[in-house]
Amino acid sequence: KFQRLSCLVMEADCHSDFLHFPPKNYKYLHTIIKKTEVSLCLINQVIYWTLFLTGTNLETYLEDLGLEPFHCKNLSLSEILEINKKTINDEPPKCKSDVPWYFLKKLMMANITARKLKCTPASESNCEETLSAEEFDFDLLVSPHKDESLNPLDIITALFLCSDGFVQQELALKMSMCQLSVPLLLPCCDTKQCTFMLWAMRDIVKKYRPPDLSESKGFIEERIVTSELPMVSFVRLGECSMSKSEILNKLLSNSEQYHDTFVHHNMECGDSPRRISNGLTEITWYLPCGNKSMDIFSEPVAIANLRGDIASFETQFSFLCQTSAAVFVFFDELEQLESQLELLANTNHKSKICLLGNQQSKNFRVDNLKKLATSLALTNSNILVKTKEINDADFVKLLRKRVNIVLNNLEHKMSLEKMSDVAQELGIIVDEHSLECQAGKMNANAITAAIHDTLKFKEDQLPLQGQIWKELTCLEKEEFRLRNVGSENIENYKCRLQDKINELRKKQNDNDMSEAMTCFINAISTQEPERCYFLKWMRMNLDNQSRIKLSSLRERYKEKSRDSENKQEIKEIDEQLSNSSLGVEHFFREMGQIYEASLSLPESDSSRQQLEHLPKLCAQLLLDGLPLELVDGDASSIPLRWVTDVLSQLNDLVSPKNKIVVVTVLGVQSTGKSTLLNTMFGVQFAVSSGRCTRGAFMLLIKVNEDFKNVLNCDFMVIIDTEGLKSPELAQLDNSHEHDNELATLVVGLSDVTIINIAMENSTEMKDILQIVVHAFLRMKEVGKKPRCLFVHQNVSDVSAHEKNLRDRKLLLDQLNEMTQAAAKMEKKEKNKKFTDVMEYNPDTGNCYIPGLWNGNPPMAPVNAGYSEAVYEFKKNIIQLLGKCGSTSNNILEFRDKELNDILVISPDALDNFMVLNNADREQFAYWLNVCVKDMIETLRNKFKDNPFEAKLTRLRVKPQDELFNRVIGCGKQCPFCKIPCDAGGKAHTEHFASLHRPDGLGQYRWEDSEKLTTDICSSLVISGLRFCCFATKNEYHPYKNYKEIFPNWDIRPDSSLEASDYWKYVLVKYNKKFAEAYDAKPADIPFWWNFITKDQAIESLRESFNIK
Structure with a gap:
């Protein structure tokens, strides 16, 4: 056995033969080698192969991580996002099974420290206290103890293998936000098969500024999989003493700030043996900002990195050689020239091959390099050797020059979409080619391919939410507010309004369901996961189209805004910006209007009966994690019957587990509200999608069984609202009223209201706070005292909380003044202070959060301080909800709130209250006195001759009962x-x-x-x-x-x-x-x-x- 093993190790094809050796004999053979006189080099090679081979059993590794159940039934987003005990647990992982969940928790909050996965067993947690008193253990130098740390790449590979396509997309998106490398080719060590992760990367959208746009301050925003970018790949041949990944990190980092894009040996747990991630190919992107002094490369470029020896992963190497502009090969020694030459000289390879050697390695041979260079016809530009006189910094500079040469003489650009064709030819699985994904794509394309003009499409295919819906909205609001009744009899006026509403509903019903809506409803009626793929494809396709359309409109807006005389044209462009927005929410809005219009038909009508399933369908999608539009942002109205019936169906689906708590966020536009919620809860509210998203959306997050007794609820409802004070909507006639209505609504529905303030926009929030105070007053009247938390963004000073003591006191004084004015108007003068109508503590009710980015975008990662501050804020909210006792509503109570009544508050309450300041006071006083005198005389004559007993009998209440x-x-x-x-x-x-x-x-x-x-x-x-x-x-x-x-x-x-x-x-x-x-x-x-x-x-x- 020993002789056979010795031969196998020394033979060039030892790896392939060793694979067939029985695993149960590894330890035995290792013992035999140690008892014989064999060189240390041979033993090290045997140990290396033993570790490599024993680590190839994927099932065993997943079992160690506690992920084995998810290998067949993949992890879903709802399982990852649910709120449980670990949500507010700060402890590091204590065992291997804790590590994947710790990584997911950190990554879903976009924390760049997510890859720090060192386990801290309970027995070691207090070791620092006694460490200084112990003597140094010199035996560790002879036989060092190696802990069982897990390599971060193995954890990432395991999680991608155990997750469904939507979790993979979210992981890739968050990793890209943190400027961490993303899996391009995902290996499966058991099957020796790899997967091209096209779908996983499809949701990544990048912005950058090439040199030709630097003067105009323009930028390019596009989905990364469709971008035609050059790719430069880095691989290694054999063993390499120089850390390839660390060199790449230095290559991509400027002098001001170093960032670990790729995992390398000198990172925490980076030196742990890789067990399932060999063959993993990662990708990242370098994107310029348009500043020559800061940009490393002036053009955007993709950087790929293959883990493992290319001799062992020829398929991955062939893929990189056919898709890259250049492949840089790191090496130490070139001993097996024939096989290495055959590997590098493949005629199918289209990329430029560059060799990167390390002369400082003792195995480096100049003569072998000469032979290989001659055989491959390599020139000086194809070879770079790190000599003894060159340190890492100088080597990185030289490498940057070589990459720039490649980019300047570029002949090969390829998008990731086109790379999937190459992957297929090489027998690589493409994740996007699953039957469900392709079916969803086909259904989505059938709708979006017909969209050439957004405005015309909305008029033809989504007619019910156009002018008819806006007129209906105005009439329904007037039914509650009766602003324009004038001298007409109120009851007659209300009947006339109802006639108009019925007439408009009839017009809606006269429209046949459009082809696009028929396709849409059929597609969301399919089974999971096909309908989820369909909705994701729809969102991405519509975002791509809106991004192009809105980009040109914003350019026109920028040009016209330079001339102050073009106010009318600016207003028209504003309206076009609003009307050109098209997203999935418009299709659901149309579905809601189709349903509401059908309710005006007789119950026996077949058309009505065919649509009765729509609320249940939408309720199921809400459970799947899709946001529900509560407020139509275009018409500033709630489709009350639609929302009510969807929530009723949701209640039926989850009963009796139907208790909820509601957290909402309110803020001026561009203060990072959606990003705050996305970071806090890991959700997917639209951020920077190229569309003017308007309205309010609710999203459901499940609370785990182990945490329900803490929060006293089954679900947490998160409500995101559009940005208030939007400059793009400022020219619209009803923009101010729309803002006030929206602010009132979210406050009225919530248990906790987050008021998000960017320090530079804090003054604009005062207008909104006026109407918010009115909402708080009304909530108190129905026995509800909401909680309010202020988030101050872009505050990085560690002493911010102390320094802003005066500002917090000033804010509270202003809130108190608003409360007194609002209380006077509402005839609730007993409320003198802001804290009388809501729960707010100036010391604990304010959170200061630093800026989102750590550096200059587009290459800046998310600031770890931002993620940590948001996490602490999240814990504060959960603890606050836990302390407030049994106050959660069930879904039906949430539904039954007088949503439209909440919007009845005058849109600018204080201005209306002070209306007499602008009136003719003398004339008003005269007619008021005349009316009062007439009224007194009329009443006196009416009651003059009535006996006291008769008066008592006509009272609406019995005095004796009231007294009793x-x-x-x-x-x-x-x-x-x-x-x-x-x-x-x-x-x-x-x-x-x-x-x-x-x-x-x-x-x-x-x-x-x-x-x-x-x-x-x-x-x-x-x-x-x-x-x-x-x-x-x-x-x-x-x-x-x-x-x-x-x-x-x-x-x-x-x-x-x-x-x-x-x-x-x-x-x-x-x-x-x-x-x-x-x-x-x-x-x-x-x-x-x-x-x-x-x-x-x-x-x-x-x-x-x-x-x-």
Whole structure:
């Protein structure tokens, strides 16, 4: 066995033969080698191959990571995004199975430290405390202990192999945002097959500024898979002492800031043996910013990096050689010239081959390099050797020059879409070629291929949301507001409005369903994952088209805005910007209008019956993670019946697990609201998509079973709103009203409202806060006190919280002023401060977040400080929701809120309140006096001869009943002392009494002596004593926790020792009579109670009820 092994190691084809050696003999053979006189080099090679081979079992590796269940049933986005205990857990991974979830948690929040995956076992967590006291272990130098760290590349490979296409897309997008390399060719070590990750990269959109646009400050924005870019690849031949990936990181980093794009040996866990990621090919992109002093390359370029020896991964190497402009090959030694020459001299290779050698390696041979260079006809531009006089920095500079030479003499550009054809020819699987993905693509293309003119398409294929819908919206709002009723009879006016609404609904029903909408509804009616692929293809196709259209409109806007006289033209372009937006939400909006119009038809109508399934279909998509449009941003209205029925169907789908909490964000445009939510919760609200997204959207996030008792809910609803104060919409007639309505709505629906303020835009938020305060006032009236948190973005100073103390106080003062003005208008003057109407703490209710990017885009990664600050803010929100107790609504309660009533608030409340300032006061006062005098005279004549009894009979309420309810209250009694509830009537949810009495008066007695008790419950509830009764099933329960048994009662401690003197006096005087009445023995009266006089008893009553 030893002889065979020795031959295999020394033979050139040892790798292929070694694969067939039985795995169970590895350790045995390793022992044999150590017992014999074999060179250290041979042993190292055997150890290397042993590690390599034992690590090729994918199933075993996934089992170590706890990912084996997801190998067949892939991870979905909903599983990754759900809120659980780990969401607010700061502890590093303690075992291998923690590592993938730790990586996902960090990456979904766009944290560039996600690849730091060192496990910290519990036994080592406190080792730093004793480290300094221990002696140095010199044995570690002889036989160093190697921990079982996991290579980050293995974790990334495992997660991509265990995830569905939508998770892969999200992972690739987040990695690209963090400027981390993305898998291009994903290997599967068990099958020796690799996959071209075209679909995974399809959602990545990049912006950059080439040199020809630097003067005009223009930029190019496009989907990276469609970009025709040159690709430069880097591979290694054999072993290499120089870290290829570290050199690439230095190549892509400018002098101001180094960034680890690729994992390398000198990173945390980067030196851990790779077990399943050999053969992985990664890609990243260098994109110029248009500044010559900062740009490393003036043109955009893709950089590919193959992990492992090209001799072992010939398929990947062939792919790179056929798709790259140049392939740079790192090497140390060139011993097997014939096989290496055959590998490099393949006639199918279209790229330029460049050799990068390291003369500092002891295995480097100049003569072998000469032979290879001669055979391949390589010139000076094709060879770069790191000599002993060249350090890493100089070598990187020389390498940049070689890459620039390639880019300047460019003949080969290829998009990733075209590369998929090459991959197919080489037998590489293309992820996008799955049946479901292709079916979704075909259905989406059938709709979007017909869009040549966006405005015409919307008129022809989406007619119900055009002018008819806008007119309907105005009429429905007028039904609630009655602004234009004038002198007309109100009831007649409302009937006339209803006639117009019915007429418009009839016009909608007269339109047959368009071909595009028929295709759309059929496509979303398919099974998963086909419909999810369809919707993703639709979104990407529509974004691509809108991006092109809106780009030209914005150029026109820029030109016209330079001339202040072109106001009308600017307004027209603004309207075109709004009308040229086309996204998936427009198709769902049309679907909602089709459904709402059908409701005006008779229930037996076949057309109506055919559309009854639409709300359930949309509810299922909402559960799948698709945002639902709550507010139509174009018409500034809620399709109430549509939203109501969708939420009803959602409730049916999830019941009884239907409790929700709502978090919303509000902010001026371009303050990073959507990015904040996306980073915080890992969701996918549209950001910089090239479209003017308008309105408000809700998205559902599941709460894991292990965390429901903390948040007291089953789902968290996230509501994102369009940016307020949009300059693009400022020219529209109703833009101000639209902003105010939207602000009011989101505040009214939310449990926590995040007010997002960029420091440079803070003054613009004051206008919005006026209307927000009105919404808070109305919420308080219905028993809801919302919570408000302010996020201040682009604040990087560590002392920001202390320095901005004065600004926070100023903001609170302004909010207090707005509250007083709003309260005066709403006739709720008791609300004097902002904190009277909402829960807000100036010290804990403000969060300061640094800027999003760490450096200058487009090559800047996401700032780790931004991700960490957002994470801390997220924890704060979850803890706040956890502390607020059982306040969550169920879905039906959320649905049943008077959504349209919330929008009834005057769009500029304070201006309307002050309308008399601009009126003719003398004329107004004159006619007011005339009207009042006429009204008084009319009423006096009417009631003059009516007898008092007749007047009472005509009252809408019975005075005797009202007096009885006011005196007796609701009739409920304290569960201990039996005193009646003080709250008048029955319209209250919590019972209370101003003055409690000894429990003996409520028939409580001592169990052993049968004597009436003299304890008073208002004192007992703050004691450590216990009680038992029928409600506790005769088991003892702490008085302090009485609310667990009697949740509807609020028993407060007495304000003073004399507060209960009246009832003490009563018990002393009538002790025996109460005992006889209750069939008990008289109470043992405390000694000093006997000295309470009648006058003292009456005085205690006066003080308790504020009677003077």
